[in-house]
Amino acid sequence: MHADALPQSSSRQPLVEGPRRWFLLALLISAVSASAGITVIYTMLVTLYRVFPGSASVGWTVTAYWLGAAVFAAICGRLGDLLGYRRVLLMVLAIATVGGIVSACAPNLAVLIAGCVMQSIASGITPLSMGLVRENLPARDIPSAVGLVTAAGMVSAGLIYICAGIVIDRYSWQGGFWLKVVLCVMTIAAVRLCVPKSSARPGTQIDFVRGLAFAPALCAILFAVQQIHTWGLRDPRTAGLLIGGAVILWFWARHQRSVADPLINIRLLAKRQVILANACMMCIAVGAMQLGQVFSLFLQQPAWTRAGFGLTATGAGLLMFTFNVTAMLASPWSGRVAARHAARPAALIGMSMLVVAWACLIPLHRSVVLFVPGAMLCSFGLAFAQTAVYNLIIEATPAQQTGEATGLLYVFFSCFFAVGAQAVFTLLQGASVSNGGASFPAAQSYVVVFGYVAGSALLGLFIAYALPKRRGPEHRPNVIEGAGLSGPARMQ
Structure with missing residues (x-):
């Protein structure tokens, strides 16, 4: 992200040298948790094919994660503006922790996918971390801090492939989800100890209900894509889901263009x-x-x-x-x-x-x-x-x-x-x-x-x-x- 994209630091006093280092360490740990979200699922895909043989829904562990990520990425930053970045970040990490536990203890594939959806809220960690950077660091340090956090995300994603692989090979596929739980718990502790409290800032009134209408529309399109192999392109159910989803997306985009404070600024x-x-x-x-x-x-x-x-x-x-x-x-x-x-x-x-x-x-x-x-x-x-x-x-x-x-x-x-x-x-x-x-x-x-x-x-x-x-x-x-x-x- 370019430095000009970031507003000047808030009116609060920037962190001094010592607390600043611990603050950045907490954000780096947060980047690791964000990277672990989907990386662990990628690592265990072959294992899931063995655990759930013949199931055509294994792919939904990835699809459901990214669908949830699209929704949560759209609202977490806004909620951070309204309620405070630190508070929302802790909420995000808590939900991701519960999602990891649900998937680790899942008795069937449907529950496992539901847990993956909960874990997808980790996509909100990155925008919330950027908000914390703007809030707590002087303007001259913001670009370097953004680069540090994003670079940590790339490197940690590669490291998590290795760590998750070791856990899955030596223990079980559930161990990959327990690894994510441990990372989230560590991040919660780091954020509580090292990140200053954010003040709530009343913001604009956003219509979240209609703003999130793209989510069910996208679900319809995704389900149609998944069923093409079974139903075929000429099946009316396939056409109905594709056309219906596209129509809802069109009305959603029209609504977002017309309101003063859209959830997603189509303009x-x-x-x-x-x-x-x-x-x-x-x-x-x-x-x-x-x-x-x-x-x-x-x-x-x-x-x-x-x-x-x-x-x-x-x-x-x-x-x-x-x-x-x-x-x-x-x-x-x-x-x-x-x-x-x-x-x-x-x-x-x-x-x-x-x-x-x-x-x-x-x-x-x-x-x-x-x-x-x-x-x-x-x-x-x-x-x-x-x-x-x-x-x-x-x-x-x-x-x-x-x-x-x-x-x-x-x-x-x-x-x-x-x-x-x-x-x-x-x-x-x-x-x-x-x-x-x-x-x-x-x-x-x-x-x-x-x-x-x-x-x-x-x-x-x-x-x-x-x-x-x-x-x-x-x-x-x-x-x-x-x-x-x-x-x-x-x-x-």
Whole structure:
């Protein structure tokens, strides 16, 4: 996030050196808890396929998480403004803790998915942490603190792949959820001890009921996508859910545009570059951002399926950590390209990398020696493209609206990530292999997924090419140079 997107510190006195360090430590621990939310679920996907053999609903552990994340991301920041960031952050962590316990003790898949929905409230940790940064630090320290917190999220996501893998391999899949519970409890203690109390600030009156109407509409669309394989595209139930969801979304967008204080400010989409940047993010969310669950599943899938390499959860976690570290190198490079030439060329480079990398996995996925470099390029291109999209938003948005614009981008990302997650799982169910009751995607299903992601990136490349060209130094100050990836851009 660019420094101009952040308002000046509040009227309260900034923290002095000693308490400031403990305050930042608490926020770093919070970033770890936020990263653990979905990362642990990715790590245990193969195990869940074994525990619930033949179930077509395992994919909803991911889809439900990201659907909940889209909803909670839209309201947590607003509630923080009204009730105080610290108070809402503690509430978020408490609910995420209960969600981890529910999933760990779940007697069936439905209860496990319900627990994942509760855990998805962890998506609100990032905006609340940014609010605490603005509230407690002097203006000159805000950009560096934002970069520190977001970088911690990226690194911790890779570390959690390893830790969750060790716990799952040596204990049980429930141990992954207990790991999340422990992290949330530690974070609650750190926030209570090291973060100053936030004063409640009465804000504008927001119609949360109608503002959240996009949630049931998106549920209808996601369910239709999941059932396409069973019902078929011509089934009236499929068409009814898709059309009904789209109509509700249209009325919701119309309502959000008409009210003075919308929950999600659709009016920010008036500029061509903002619209196209959000479209690029949609292409990334439905495709390349599915890297976490696709690669984690593929790396751990038993070798007898002739798809995957049969790694343990720990081994897969080590490789996923390597991919995350690779992604950290891409963000500064993308920022430098945007600073020198504007964000459009950076977006074109990032999207081109994604097209090439995912297309190359189609012939290279049979050899781990060839697959790993290809996967690293996928991760690198993803981070490069996402940083470019953030810079596209910042280029086209006035400083006083950058926070709203990037928040809207997060909501779009979360919604379309949920759509993409369900689409990928539907494609993976297209062909399967079974043995002893355990069922896994066949090799041809992975080929279809790799082609699907390459196609979505190609669409994003065409959209990026349609972006308006910007030249001259007047557009260069408002870009991120290697600030890292925040919220949805974080590799998980």
